[in-house]
Amino acid sequence: MTTRHYDVVVLGTGPAGEGAAMNAAKAGKRVAVVEASPKVGGSCTHLGTIPSKALRHAVKEIIAFNTNPMFRDIGEPRWFSFPKVLNRANKVIDKQVMGRTEYYARNRIDIFFGRGRFKDANTIEVNTYEQGPELLVADKVVIATGSRPYRPENIDFDHPRIYCSDTILSLNHTPRSLIIYGAGVIGSEYASIFCGLGVRVELINPGKKLLSFLDDEITDALSYHLRDSGVLIRHNETYDSVETTERGVVMHMTSGKKLRADALLFCNGRSGNTKDLGLEAIGLDANARGQLAVNDTYQTQVEHVYAAGDVIGWPSLASAAYDQGRAVAANMFGIEGGHFISEVPTGIYTIPEISSVGKTEAELTSEKVPYEVGRAFFKNTARAQITDEAVGMLKILFHRESLEILGIHCFGDQASEIVHIGQAIMKQPGEQNTLKYFLNTTFNYPTMAEAYRVAALNGFNRVF
Numbered sequence: 001m002t003t004r005h006y007d008v009v010v011l012g013t014g015p016a017g018e019g020a021a022m023n024a025a026k027a028g029k030r031v032a033v034v035e036a037s038p039k040v041g042g043s044c045t046h047l048g049t050i051p052s053k054a055l056r057h058a059v060k061e062i063i064a065f066n067t068n069p070m071f072r073d074i075g076e077p078r079w080f081s082f083p084k085v086l087n088r089a090n091k092v093i094d095k096q097v098m099g100r101t102e103y104y105a106r107n108r109i110d111i112f113f114g115r116g117r118f119k120d121a122n123t124i125e126v127n128t129y130e131q132g133p134e135l136l137v138a139d140k141v142v143i144a145t146g147s148r149p150y151r152p153e154n155i156d157f158d159h160p161r162i163y164c165s166d167t168i169l170s171l172n173h174t175p176r177s178l179i180i181y182g183a184g185v186i187g188s189e190y191a192s193i194f195c196g197l198g199v200r201v202e203l204i205n206p207g208k209k210l211l212s213f214l215d216d217e218i219t220d221a222l223s224y225h226l227r228d229s230g231v232l233i234r235h236n237e238t239y240d241s242v243e244t245t246e247r248g249v250v251m252h253m254t255s256g257k258k259l260r261a262d263a264l265l266f267c268n269g270r271s272g273n274t275k276d277l278g279l280e281a282i283g284l285d286a287n288a289r290g291q292l293a294v295n296d297t298y299q300t301q302v303e304h305v306y307a308a309g310d311v312i313g314w315p316s317l318a319s320a321a322y323d324q325g326r327a328v329a330a331n332m333f334g335i336e337g338g339h340f341i342s343e344v345p346t347g348i349y350t351i352p353e354i355s356s357v358g359k360t361e362a363e364l365t366s367e368k369v370p371y372e373v374g375r376a377f378f379k380n381t382a383r384a385q386i387t388d389e390a391v392g393m394l395k396i397l398f399h400r401e402s403l404e405i406l407g408i409h410c411f412g413d414q415a416s417e418i419v420h421i422g423q424a425i426m427k428q429p430g431e432q433n434t435l436k437y438f439l440n441t442t443f444n445y446p447t448m449a450e451a452y453r454v455a456a457l458n459g460f461n462r463v464f
């Protein structure tokens, strides 16, 4: 068995692991990464963010082709199978893996493919797929092992008609009907994707409204548009048991209902990947959801062991995971930029897309902040009329006295891009983070940025 020494060993090559490894390598540290899968990129690249976003993009193009009258001159509406659309997603995954593999090589970071576990507080044992067992002795360790779908024991996930958000990517046909249990971000995004492929979707929400952390108006809009495109949403429903037959699945609800479909996609929660890490060898405990507690420098209770990404829980986003990873390396080695990642925008790739940053109306109201609202509807902007993307709205929440921008909430085409204009202004120092920027700045025309000017004028008119 070979023993090698490193300044830092990173477990996992998702965004959190990559951010930590790259930042440490740039600071001249000797870095190794350990990856349990045969390719770098994490669940983010192979099972989560990238495949779902590539699928959604392809589905959106299919919807555009099938609903835009101009395309009828070149042919009838067409339906594409799930495997065909998935094929497109796989090409994006390959490109991502190639690029990310290069980053590690360019930064002289050693990669060990195999599952890593603690042998003792400074030693990671890896049974590598190619070179056999290796011992990596590390001054510091980063746990960036991500998360996996929660799979309750009373559901048979080996049955060919039952899927979680990982296994759905192996679906080799297009079901005619699908129950999606769990109406969080992942469930809602897959509802849009399958509905766009012509599948009859029932979205089951154990809670009382969709994505309740969002601004109420945005949640209402999402519910309306999902229903409008054919998704049947059922709130306040929990399952009791799942019966499988040769022809499909029957979900027995505690309310007494029986829901039947060709297949079930269960996506109700995720658990941190800490089970086989050998945490007992270093005296570290995960909580019931497999997540690790960290302080505001991302340090666990063991001084030289840090953790970042989904394995520490909130916000469980690739966007934040990458920055958390970078912050870990900065904190470990005294590099600039070691802050705690607390201000994270929300990007939800349903159809329509949703994005927000800052406070919601409900939060500001409960905090008794005197705010005002400025709104712009996409259907009234020239750019949205040209691109035929009329569904959507931009809403700016601002302090009615100082005009400070307090929240940006957007739904509609490119919402997750559009929100960054507002985010950039919110981050400006002093009095530059106010509505005045949008009132006094000339934007390109026609653009979706115009919505900021329209919303700002709309809100400003309410104040004076």
Ligand SMILES: Cc1cc2nc3c(=O)[nH]c(=O)nc-3n(C[C@H](O)[C@H](O)[C@H](O)COP(=O)(O)OP(=O)(O)OC[C@H]3O[C@@H](n4cnc5c(N)ncnc54)[C@H](O)[C@@H]3O)c2cc1C
Binding pocket: 011, 012, 013, 014, 015, 016, 017, 034, 035, 036, 037, 041, 042, 043, 044, 045, 047, 048, 049, 050, 052, 053, 114, 115, 116, 117, 144, 145, 146, 147, 165, 186, 273, 276, 277, 308, 309, 310, 311, 316, 317, 318, 319, 320, 321, 347, 349
């Ligand atoms: C369907 C879906 C859609 C999503 N969409 C978005 C989105 O649009 N935007 C967004 O920001 N986020 C999105 N997310 C969330 C995002 O994918 C995660 O937040 C992100 O992947 C977390 O990154 P990570 O580095 O913590 O972990 P991961 O990306 O999960 O990577 C962890 C890696 O660690 C490896 N590993 C595990 N155990 C070991 C071990 N013992 N030894 C070595 N390696 C190990 C795993 O194999 C994996 O490669 C989505 C998630 C899902 C499931």
